[in-house]
Amino acid sequence: MLERLRYFILRALRNMRQWPFLCVAAILTMAVALATVATFFLIVVNIEQLASRWTREIQIIAYLQSPPPAAKIPELMKQLESLPEVSSVLYVSPTAAMDHFRQRLGQDQSLLEGISEDLLPASFELGLHDSFRNQQGIEAVISQLEGILQVDDLRYGQQWLERFNNFIRILRFVGIFLGGFLLFATLFIVANTIRLTLYARRDELEIMALVGATMRFIKIPFLLEGAIQGFVGGVLSLVFLAVSFSLVIARGMNAIWLMPTDFNLVFLSASQQLLLVLSGVVLGTLGSLTSLRRFVRI
Amino acid sequence: MIQLYSVTKRYSRESVAVDDLNLRIDKGEFVYITGASGAGKTTMLRLLYAAERPTRGQILVDKQNISRITSAKIPYLRRKIGVVFQDFKLLQSRTVFENVAFALEAQGKKRFEVSKKVYQVLKEVGLEHRLQRKPLELSGGEQQRIAIARALVVDPLILLADEPSGNLDQRVTLDIMELFKRANARGTTVLLATHDDSLHRRFPRRVITLEQGRLVGDQRPNDEISTD
Ligand SMILES: Nc1ncnc2c1ncn2[C@@H]1O[C@H](COP(=O)(O)OP(=O)(O)OP(=O)(O)O)[C@@H](O)[C@H]1O
Ligand SMILES: [Mg+2]
Numbered sequence: 001m002l003e004r005l006r007y008f009i010l011r012a013l014r015n016m017r018q019w020p021f022l023c024v025a026a027i028l029t030m031a032v033a034l035a036t037v038a039t040f041f042l043i044v045v046n047i048e049q050l051a052s053r054w055t056r057e058i059q060i061i062a063y064l065q066s067p068p069p070a071a072k073i074p075e076l077m078k079q080l081e082s083l084p085e086v087s088s089v090l091y092v093s094p095t096a097a098m099d100h101f102r103q104r105l106g107q108d109q110s111l112l113e114g115i116s117e118d119l120l121p122a123s124f125e126l127g128l129h130d131s132f133r134n135q136q137g138i139e140a141v142i143s144q145l146e147g148i149l150q151v152d153d154l155r156y157g158q159q160w161l162e163r164f165n166n167f168i169r170i171l172r173f174v175g176i177f178l179g180g181f182l183l184f185a186t187l188f189i190v191a192n193t194i195r196l197t198l199y200a201r202r203d204e205l206e207i208m209a210l211v212g213a214t215m216r217f218i219k220i221p222f223l224l225e226g227a228i229q230g231f232v233g234g235v236l237s238l239v240f241l242a243v244s245f246s247l248v249i250a251r252g253m254n255a256i257w258l259m260p261t262d263f264n265l266v267f268l269s270a271s272q273q274l275l276l277v278l279s280g281v282v283l284g285t286l287g288s289l290t291s292l293r294r295f296v297r298i
Numbered sequence: 299m300i301q302l303y304s305v306t307k308r309y310s311r312e313s314v315a316v317d318d319l320n321l322r323i324d325k326g327e328f329v330y331i332t333g334a335s336g337a338g339k340t341t342m343l344r345l346l347y348a349a350e351r352p353t354r355g356q357i358l359v360d361k362q363n364i365s366r367i368t369s370a371k372i373p374y375l376r377r378k379i380g381v382v383f384q385d386f387k388l389l390q391s392r393t394v395f396e397n398v399a400f401a402l403e404a405q406g407k408k409r410f411e412v413s414k415k416v417y418q419v420l421k422e423v424g425l426e427h428r429l430q431r432k433p434l435e436l437s438g439g440e441q442q443r444i445a446i447a448r449a450l451v452v453d454p455l456i457l458l459a460d461e462p463s464g465n466l467d468q469r470v471t472l473d474i475m476e477l478f479k480r481a482n483a484r485g486t487t488v489l490l491a492t493h494d495d496s497l498h499r500r501f502p503r504r505v506i507t508l509e510q511g512r513l514v515g516d517q518r519p520n521d522e523i524s525t526d
Contacts, residue, residue: 208400212377217373217404
């Protein structure tokens with residue numbers, strides 16, 4: 001069994017050495033194809049990351065029907081803080097709200113003269129944890145608020161949130177659509193390149209069949225070859241991506257992209273890198289398999 | 299060893315390559331297959347190693363009916379059959395040794411068995427000193443001897459040769475005939491398709507004659523003409 005495997009690997013390697021040009025062509029095709037798909041993936045992921053930062057602004061403002069007695073406020077704060085979605089709680093008394101309003105009016109403060117200090121309602125401003133800054137998180141908090149406070153009105157940027165959700169949905173749809181298309185094109189190109197390499201070796205395939213080699217025996221070295229080339233192609237595409245990524249960072253392209261200064265571009269995670277290389281292996285094997293089907297017929 | 303029952307092969311509606319052929323070839327026979335160009339010699343041989351399926355009729359090889367053989371079983375049929383072609387069909391990028399070893403490796407033989415057997419058979423065809431050469435560095439006669447070595451290295455029950463000396467001169471042809479004779483003497487059934495009448499004059503054996511796919515003659519040495 002081990003000797004069989006050794007023999008197959010040796011034959012795969014010898015084939016590659018015998019046709020260096022075809023081998024390099026197959027590897028480069030796969031590397032370019034994989035790098036293209038991965039770059040596209042990175043762009044989508046980074047846009048999404050960037051967009052999710054906009055949701056930092058999201059908070060819920062609950063306006064109360066009447067200001068609670070001062071003694072009850074700490075207890076209410078504690079109750080609100082104990083909600084799992086809530087990260088911060090701020091109580092804004094009518095007076096504080098009025099101060100705030102006054103500051104905003106600036107020179108026009110005189111408009112407020114003679115107006116009662118408690119004209120504006122008291123409110124709680126609730127910050128949310130990252131993972132709850134979305135429709136579901138907000139709804140969960142709101143439903144719990146009703147048991148705690150006498151809420152008169154709620155503000156949480158409904159319209160903005162809806163638009164944001166639509167944006168993400170479109171981004172993902174376009175991403176999946178284009179990504180799928182790219183993947184398909186990749187498979188097609190890779191299969192064709194491999195078909196070319198098999199065409200150059202059709203004599204060998206014919207003679208193998210003639211001397212009584214089984215289908216499995218004929219195919220395994222070619223599949224192995226495809227897998228090895230896919231692996232090398234995957235690693236190459238990863239190296240290419242990593243180098244160009246660090247170039248982008250080094251050149252301070254962050255700034256050109258009008259990004260917040262504290263935003264870091266996201267690279268592939270370790271498991272995604274592994275996945276990229278594995279896709280190369282799968283791509284090479286599948287490419288060989290589909291092309292072999294056309295050539296090896298007894 | 300080989301039996302054909304009303305075997306017909308059509309490539310298309312108009313062209314009948316082999317037409318209602320009935321034939322029996324016993325173990326250890328040496329048979330020439332002759333006939334004009336296009337008579338169906340190559341087609342008949344291709345039917346025997348299952349490169350073609352018959353349109354009609356039954357073919358038995360070593361008691362196995364191969365007329366509807368499945369692809370999965372073809373390799374095992376071919377391990378019993380050595381085939382030699384006019385154009386040798388050697389791998390130009392491989393050495394002489396590798397070309398011959400190929401046939402054994404394809405059957406999954408162990409490495410030490412392979413080397414020993416390849417050396418033996420190359421010695422037999424007189425090319426043991428050319429092990430590491432590439433086919434193109436050798437003469438046509440030498441290349442054909444390698445092809446014969448590749449066919450014989452697996453100890454086949456049957457050896458099929460399709461105009462093996464078509465491109466070779468008289469002296470080389472005799473060398474090659476000698477190899478076939480020796481294989482036949484060891485018990486291998488030999489079928490040799492050829493235009494060359496001088497072969498069977500020098501070395502008389504059973505002669506099967508085809509004409510437009512039909513069997514028109516089946517002649518044994520020291521025998522009256524008999525036709526089925
Ligand atoms: N693959 C094919 N497709 C269609 N017709 C074919 C094919 N192979 C052979 N034929 C036809 O079948 C007939 C028999 O051909 P075959 O090659 O068996 O003859 P042959 O006796 O070997 O001839 P030659 O001595 O020239 O080699 C011919 O008429 C040929 O044109
Ligand atoms: Mg012919």
